[in-house]
Amino acid sequence: MGFPERRLRRLRRSETARRLVRETRLSADRFIYPMFVMPGEGVRQEVASMPGIHRQTVDRLVEDAREAFALGVPGVILFGLPPVKDARGSGADDPRGVVPSAVRALKRELPDLLVLADVCMCEYTDHGHCGIVEGNEVLNDPTLARLTAAAVAYAEAGCDVVAPSDMMDGRVAAIRRGLDENGFADLPILSYAAKYCSGFYGPFRDAADSAPKFGDRRSYQMDPPNVREALEEVALDIEEGADMVMVKPAMPYLDVVRAVRERFNVPLAAYQVSGEYAMIKAAARNGWLDHDRVMMEALTGIVRAGADFVLTYFAKEAARLLRAGLRG
Ligand code: PBG
Numbered sequence: 347m348g349f350p351e352r353r354l355r356r357l358r359r360s361e362t363a364r365r366l367v368r369e370t371r372l373s374a375d376r377f378i379y380p381m382f383v384m385p386g387e388g389v390r391q392e393v394a395s396m397p398g399i400h401r402q403t404v405d406r407l408v409e410d411a412r413e414a415f416a417l418g419v420p421g422v423i424l425f426g427l428p429p430v431k432d433a434r435g436s437g438a439d440d441p442r443g444v445v446p447s448a449v450r451a452l453k454r455e456l457p458d459l460l461v462l463a464d465v466c467m468c469e470y471t472d473h474g475h476c477g478i479v480e481g482n483e484v485l486n487d488p489t490l491a492r493l494t495a496a497a498v499a500y501a502e503a504g505c506d507v508v509a510p511s512d513m514m515d516g517r518v519a520a521i522r523r524g525l526d527e528n529g530f531a532d533l534p535i536l537s538y539a540a541k542y543c544s545g546f547y548g549p550f551r552d553a554a555d556s557a558p559k560f561g562d563r564r565s566y567q568m569d570p571p572n573v574r575e576a577l578e579e580v581a582l583d584i585e586e587g588a589d590m591v592m593v594k595p596a597m598p599y600l601d602v603v604r605a606v607r608e609r610f611n612v613p614l615a616a617y618q619v620s621g622e623y624a625m626i627k628a629a630a631r632n633g634w635l636d637h638d639r640v641m642m643e644a645l646t647g648i649v650r651a652g653a654d655f656v657l658t659y660f661a662k663e664a665a666r667l668l669r670a671g672l673r674g
Contacts, residue, residue: 370650374418379661383448384427395549397627404451417665421460435470439495446503453504463500465510474558476512489514494524501530511538513566522587537588540576543567546595546621576602595619600651607652616653623659
C-alpha cells in the first residue's frame with residue numbers, strides 16, 4: 347500500500363503524536379560532563395573558544411560538578427592542568443597532583459557522582475605529546491608504564507572509572523594489569539578505543555595547553571578516513587579488558603558509532619568534542635543557528651547513531667532544558 351492510502355504525515359500532526367512515536371529520547375542520564383582542573387584556589391577562568399566552560403581550581407570545580415549532578419548528570423570526566431610540565435609528564439601520576447586532588451574532593455562532597463579520570467600524558471608533558479618522546483618519535487612501550495602509574499594514582503585517589511585517551515597500543519591491558527595488581531580489580535576502564543586525529547580538538551588544546559610542540563598526533567591517533575580499523579581498535583581494547591569503549595569525535599564519525607554499536611555489546615560512549623561545542627556556540631552567537639535547537643539535535647543524533655552515553659560540554663545546559671520538559 348502506498349500513497350494516497352499511506353500518509354506518514356498523519357503521525358506528525360501534533361506534538362503528542364510525535365512524542366508517542368519518538369524513537370530516540372534524550373535524558374540527562376546519558377551525559378558525562380568534561381571538566382578542567384587547575385592548581386590553586388578560588389579561580390575560574392573561561393576558555394576563550396569554549397564559552398561557558400572553565401578551567402577551575404578544585405573548590406570551584408566541586409561547585410560546578412554539584413550543579414551538574416543536581417541537574418541529573420550522573421558523572422564528570424576530569425582533565426588536569428598541572429603547575430609544571432616536563433618530558434615524562436610527572437604531573438600525571440603525582441598523588442598530590444591536580445586530578446587526584448579533584449577526585450578526592452569530589453568523592454568527599456558528592457559521593458554518588460561518578461568521577462571519571464582521563465588518562466593521558468599530553469596535558470603533563472612539556473612537548474605536548476601523549477607519550478614518552480625520543481627524537482621525533484612517540485614511543486609506545488615505555489609510555490605504557492607512565493599511563494599505568496597515572497591510572498593507579500587516580501584509582502588510589504578514589505575515582506570510579508579510568509579512561510585512557512592516548513591511543514598507545516596495549517595500554518588497556520597494561521592498565522588493567524596495573525589496577526588488578528594494586529587491588530583495583532573492580533575499577534572499570536572506559537577506553538577511547540577509536541580516537542581519530544581530528545582538527546575538532548583545537549579548543550581543548552587551548553583549554554589544556556596541550557597542543558604538540560612539534561609534529562602532530564598522526565602516528566598514534568586514527569586516520570579519519572578509516573572505519574574498519576576502528577572496529578579492530580575496539581575489538582582489541584575489549585580483548586585487553588575494556589569495560590566500555592568510546593568513539594571520538596562524535597558528529598563527523600556517527601557512522602563509526604553505528605558500526606561499533608552493531609558489532610559489539612559493551613556500553614558505547616561518544617565524545618562530542620570541544621570543536622563540535624565551539625562551532626555551535628560561535629554560530630549561535632552570530633545569530634546563525636538556534637542554540638538550544640541545534641544542541642539538542644546534535645545530541646539526539648549521537649544517541650540515535652547508537653551511543654549509550656555522550657561526553658558533552660553541553661551536559662548542564664541540555665540537562666536544564668530536559669528538566670524544563672523542553673527538547674529539541
Ligand atoms: C588527550 C585528549 C584530547 C581530548 C580529550 N583527551 C586532546 C587531544 O587528543 O589532542 C580532546 C577533547 C576535546 O576536544 O574536547 N588527552
